[in-house]
Amino acid sequence: MSNTRGLNRRTFLRSAGMTALAGAVGTGASAAEEAATARSAEAADGMFDFDTPYDRVGTDCIKWDSQIEKFGGENIEVGMGIADMDFRAAPCITKALEDRCRHENWGYMKKPTAYIDAIVAWNKKRYGVDIDPDAVTLAAGVHPALIAALNTFSPPGSKVLLTTPTYNGFYSDLFWSKTVAADSPMKLVNGRYAIDFEDLESRIDHDTHTLILCNPQNPTGNCWSAEDLTRLGELCLERRVIVLSDEIHCDFVMKGQTFTPFSSLPNKDIVNNSLTFKASSKTFSLAAMKSAWFYSTNPDLLERVRANHRADINTLGVVANQAALTDGEAWLDQLLPYIDANHTLVESYMKEKMPLVSYTKAQGTYLAWLDVSALVDKIGAKETAMRETNAQDSSLSPVTAEHVVEKWFVEHAKVQLNAGHSYGTGGEGHMRMNLGTSRKSIQKALDNMAAALQRV
Ligand SMILES: Cc1ncc(COP(=O)(O)O)c(C=O)c1O
Structure with missing residues (x-):
């Protein structure tokens, strides 16, 4: 994956099958042009752009790159796992970093x-x-x-x-x-x-x-x-x-x-x-x-x-x-209603179009905790997990039904969610979906998942 380092992402996107989302993300601009548009993340009216998907592929990020490494680029259209967000950083952060970088010394710091x-x-x-x-x-x-x-x-x-x-x-x-x-x-x-x-x-x-x-x-x-x-x-x-x-x-x-x-x-x-x-x-x-x-x-x-x-x-x-x-407070105050609306969208969409998945809107965080127990039964995930566990080396941790569901969503919907068993007792039959991303990515994930579920 070393060819994905730096900002040489376009070639990688193509080979990773990411062009659909990337098309929505960028315009094929050079790294310099991309950096320049970073400055305009805050429009003249003071509104920040959370809607345009921000392309992170090829930056060694866990949310996208680790999943592409694990499952293959052709199988990941939306990474919704690890808890960080896909948005371009608040412009005040980029500006402060640029200013500090102009002072080219990085010695030890005292308590700031x-x-x-x-x-x-x-x-x-x-x-x-x-x-x-x-x-x-x-x-x-x-x-x-x-x-x-x-x-x-x-x-x-x-x-x-x-x-x-x-x-x-x-x-x-x-x-x-x-x-x-x-x-x-x-x-x-x-x-x-x-x-x-x-x-x-x-x-x-x-x-x-x-x-x-x-x-x-x-x-x-x-x-x-x-x-x-x-x-x-x-x-x-x-x-x-x-x-x-x-x-x-x-x-x-x-x-x-x-x-x-x-x-x-x-x-x-x-x-x-x-x-x-x-x-x-x-x-x-x-x-x-x-x-x-x-x-x-x-x-x-x-x-x-x-x-x-x-x-x-x-x-x-x-x-x-x-x-x-x-x-950064103004940025956050605009982001919060956006995340809130992401939660609302996911809750209502799932209620309407995904009878095998249920979700009650979270009170906080950008994480959605999905009950997929009906899907576990429907696709025989427990039986598959047992079979795979028996077939593998006994020194490995057992395959769980949630591992099977994670793989199922990747293979059938190209969406990566986190397996619920890792969250301790009571995590069985659940998956965690990260909603810290653009509405477009959420919509894509929901549509892909709904289509996959209709086929079972
Ligand atoms: C509840 C909670 N605590 C801690 C962390 C990780 O914190 P840090 O990256 O500062 O070690 C996370 C990351 O997802 C988290 O969700």
């Missing part, structure tokens, strides 16, 4: 105070939370920060509580900290996930020291209410379980919904039993810029994690994130 101030100001303005700037600890991502916290509070072999289905990356954090997942499956109440508090409590024992909370929740899209968070916080406080609140998706809240930061709860004892992990990398799609942060109102907890955490920062990550938080 203006970035910390931007983080504090964003959280105050958007969520009313007062964060002590001295408590903000920069990290190279939420993962390394969470791993440091797990290494601090949860000895190897001890249990970490998760309400599942939950973000699959948490299982890798548990792997790196040599801890063990205690999955507490959530209940479905009127089509919406709810924490099963009795079950959660029953899983706490002398060897359970942390809970990873995901709010808004990946993959179900739940925004947890203050009541839920308080009940969870009380339980954890009483049973001496520290809450690690991952709020990386907090800026994506659909109309009429509310995001409640854990640290904004009125009971300060509950808040002091927690650390919060955040980033603007989901908000502005800066995932590979590797910048995140964590904080706590409890100096003791914070210092203990800091002692286990090596905080490296990188120049471009700081520049991009700081620009986003300082000047």
Whole structure:
């Protein structure tokens, strides 16, 4: 795939069978022309363009290039997997990066105070939370920060509580900290996930020291209410379980919904039993810029994690994130209704045209959690998974019905979705679909999927 590096993408697109979408994406312009149009991402009327599909193929991105590598370019028309977005970055980010690149020295940086101030100001303005700037600890991502916290509070072999289905990356954090997942499956109440508090409590024992909370929740899209968070916080406080609140998706809240930061709860004892992990990398799609942060109102907890955490920062990550938080609000405020409408479209389209798939609109995130259990039955995915597992080397992880569905959608609809089993207990019979993309790509994916489903 080395010929796909850099911006020499046109040839690659052709050979990868991507010309249909690419036609909608670009005009065959040179890299220089493409760079020039980047400057006009914000039109004179102040409106940003989320509608024109932005071509990412050939940039070594996981969302497209890894799927093309895995399944073949001719089988991928829409990549809807890993949680980043397909949009052109907010122009203020590109501008800040260009400005910084003009200063051609990349030596070590000290703690960037203006970035910390931007983080504090964003959280105050958007969520009313007062964060002590001295408590903000920069990290190279939420993962390394969470791993440091797990290494601090949860000895190897001890249990970490998760309400599942939950973000699959948490299982890798548990792997790196040599801890063990205690999955507490959530209940479905009127089509919406709810924490099963009795079950959660029953899983706490002398060897359970942390809970990873995901709010808004990946993959179900739940925004947890203050009541839920308080009940969870009380339980954890009483049973001496520290809450690690991952709020990386907090800026994506659909109309009429509310995001409640854990640290904004009125009971300060509950808040002091927690650390919060955040980033603007989901908000502005800066995932590979590797910048995140964590904080706590409890100096003791914070210092203990800091002692286990090596905080490296990188120049471009700081520049991009700081620009986003300082000047990117207008971009985000236009993006949110766009994502909201993507969710609405997917929900209504599936209801109308895909009887084998069901979806209840998420409250937050740009992720759609699809129930595909009827499709699993219809295509005999469990039986296929069993057959394939028996036929393969016994050292490999078993093939699941969701793997079979993932492959089925790729082969029949050229759409890649993430397999639900990886999100823990309760992920069976589900797929995760990333809606952080242009309406055109969403429409293409839906039409392809509906046509494929009609043929079964
Ligand atoms: C809930 C959640 N936490 C953390 C991450 C990854 O964070 P980072 O890239 O900052 O390590 C993701 C990425 O999808 C996520 O969804």
